[in-house]
Amino acid sequence: MAIMYIEDIDVRNLPDWFWDTLREAEGSRIKLNEILMLLPNEKLREHFYFFQAATEAISEEPHTLFMQRPGHSLSEDARDDIASIVVSQGKSYYLAVLNEPKSLADMEEDLIDLGGIADSIYEERTGESFWDELMG
Numbered sequence: 420m421a422i423m424y425i426e427d428i429d430v431r432n433l434p435d436w437f438w439d440t441l442r443e444a445e446g447s448r449i450k451l452n453e454i455l456m457l458l459p460n461e462k463l464r465e466h467f468y469f470f471q472a473a474t475e476a477i478s479e480e481p482h483t484l485f486m487q488r489p490g491h492s493l494s495e496d497a498r499d500d501i502a503s504i505v506v507s508q509g510k511s512y513y514l515a516v517l518n519e520p521k522s523l524a525d526m527e528e529d530l531i532d533l534g535g536i537a538d539s540i541y542e543e544r545t546g547e548s549f550w551d552e553l554m555g
Contacts, residue, residue, distance in 0.1 A: 442510075448533060467549045474499065477501075478499055482516070500532060
């Protein structure tokens with residue numbers, strides 16, 4: 420399955436295998452790395468694109484309105500990090516936040532971000548980055 424455009428991905432219906440990788444990682448970047456290392460490059464690409472599409476859906480209003488903490492500005496990087504953390508928590512958490520942006524105001528501060536691992540593995544294997552493909 421060649422994924423070309425993130426905006427064509429239905430984030431409400433991402434495949435179970437994608438969410439299973441995050442669940443099986445149990446919040447560990449090391450475990451997710453081990454799981455994703457077993458995937459062929461095309462599946463790794465799909466994982467990257469699914470993760471990014473899910474992240475982008477949370478990185479927009481109205482979600483961003485509930486990300487900012489009192490007394491802190493919200494940079495684009497911070498917004499993307501928070502969205503990536505939301506995706507990293509798994510399907511139930513993600514869909515709850517997607518459906519109810521206000522729940523971001525109560526998000527715990529010490530949650531793990533599992534983003535970027537698929538791209539790191541691909542770059543190790545090929546010397547190329549999914550980011551170049553995405554932006555190019």
